[in-house]
């Protein structure tokens with residue numbers, strides 16, 4: 001999608017602090033961190049959110065979680081703990097309508113649901 005900010009980051013049309021990339025996903029530091037560690041894991045494929053997911057995307061969503069856990073281990077927050085969040089539409093506060101998963105950690109996050 002030509003007007004999507006995360007597509008532009010994936011295509012290197014706008015800069016980001018990239019921490020991981022492969023053929024399927026990118027991961028970069030959130031521009032407005034809500035925890036000491038705040039990284040976004042984003043599929044290169046433009047899906048709006050999880051409701052946009054089709055059966056053929058199951059492996060991709062699994063891969064995103066694998067990458068998130070790999071990043072968490074590599075940056076040293078797997079032991080202390082981290083949270084994966086994907087905001088879905090307005091009530092959840094989704095503002096970028098390209099599917100993404102937040103990795104939050106590096107400090108105590110408290111509980112919420």
Ligand code: AMP
Pocket residue numbers: 005016028029030031032033040086087093094095096097
């Ligand atoms: P959400 O509310 O789940 O849609 O989260 C979107 C996230 O994208 C927010 O945490 C923003 O701070 C983050 N964000 C927006 N633009 C950029 C950018 N150019 N680089 C890094 N993070 C961004």
